[in-house]
Amino acid sequence: MILVGSYVALSKPLAAVFPVLLLAWLRFGIGALAMLHWLRKPATEPALTAATKRLLFLESFLGNFLFTLCMIYGVKLTSAVSAGVIMAAIPAAVAVLSWLFLRERVPPRVWAGVVCAVAGIGLLALSKHEIGSPGAGVQAAAAPSLVWLGNLLLVCAVLCEASYAVIGKKLTGSLSPRRISALINLWGFALSTPAGLWLAWRFDFGGVGAGSWLLLVFYALAACMWTVWLWMTGLKSVPAAQAGVFTVLLPISAALVGVIALGERLSGLQLLAFAVALAGVLLATLPSRAAWRVGSRGRPG
Template sequence: MQALPRSLALLCLAASMLLVGSYVALTKPLALVFPVMLLAWLRFGIGGGAMLHWLRKPAGEPPMTPRTRWLLFLESFFGNFLFTLCMIAGMRLTTAVAASVIMASIPAVVAVLGWLILRERMTLRILLSILCAVGGVALLALARGNGAANASAQSSWLGYVLLFAAVVCEASYSIIGKLLTASLSPRRITALINLWGLALSTPLGLYAAWQFDFGAVPPSIWLLLLFYALAACMGSVWLWMTGLKVIPASQAGVFTVMLPVGTALTGVLALGETLNAMQGLALGIALLGVLMATLPGRTQALPPVSS
């Protein structure tokens, strides 16, 4: 199969994180209606039904090794299952402002893990783009949270730890995904890790479903659940894996800054929130980081970590 052009791969990465940011913002109504584990189980179930035809092994794809099977489990456990639990639990113990600042560290964590685990060479320009991305989203969070200083001061340190654990899970998802794209197609990776997510969430999901009144759920919530499941399980994952097949993980990690940016934009466009000058500046700085990471050019590279 012909390799995807670099420009299209970069577009896939950006679209994936914008999609994640949008469905994170739009799932607030779902979390108010469904228990956490039931919501996760329904998500993976709907996504799995839509991707059954993606489970078939392509003709030219090599058989999966035990290492590949193990990586698929880890990808789903960290990127799907554990990330969701840590994020929800962390949000309950701290503030949205603190969460945004902590989540802004995802690009840096991805780059460091890519340097340590994948032995990727990290350029000075990528380092500068990471600083722009982290600084921009941190400024965005602080600009949105001027009125939440008292609540932030009372936030639990356990919440901070859980949120950073979610950051590590998301970064691990990017690194493991890069390893998987060397032997599996993006579609098959997407379908298989969703299948693991369904298996992990089924026991507690069935327990929650047994006590839940499905008849009380309005049609608008069911439509939102359908969008959430297809975007979270299918669209965003396939786009991310497609981009990772071409782009180094350290560079792709910069695009995770689009997650909180996408959430902020969705809040403005769909939820009626306002965007002031400081917030606009923060978004501009974050996008500058993405631009620095994607423009072609020669830059001195940092040496990889020795084995």
């Protein structure tokens, strides 16, 4: 999630160079080339069942394709402040969906971590509003009839991201993290190809500088390969509800990259938001006293 937040912040220059759907198509295409050798089925892995194929499609459609569209167009119709507050619900949505669909038991401490995560990012959104971020005025400029649609799209983005975590947990039970990463990226490439080809036909690639191409390669490898593999590897041994709390690190790392690399200022309220959010991660992930006792008994004398 730290790496995700970093490439989200650093991808802003790319969004100014490439149309969004063309950028997505190029990203999936570069990722597909980099992960060709990950598509091969290991000898120890079972053949893909019809149910697993459906889950792979849903993982890519919801977590890669639909999430991007809902997020981008939702922010355009409402404000960045509203987006921050609504997206803070991702950890809670992951916990609820994992309880409903995976029958995971969600301990009270994880619920407390979810509350801290939501509170921390809520404070972060409020702090952005207080210092008058450029996105704060978008809502006022948008037509009232479209603001509710923007908020609804952002809620859909939250559900898409939560579904991505829950479905990913289900897939790690039968597939390796590498193969999951390669297969869902291939679906993302297929879904974005029609719009990507149409936009590529009309786009002037000669006007793109070398720096933008290098940044695009980093963005593609980080977004399609490294982060997905790390996430799926972690999900093999961590409950989805607990993993969902780590999504709080996405906006935190994005803001820190903005401060360090883009020269943005960090207010006292933003620092408080980070502290509360990180407290939530600690609450949800530190071993319980029972786990410490079991671990102590398991150590050699």
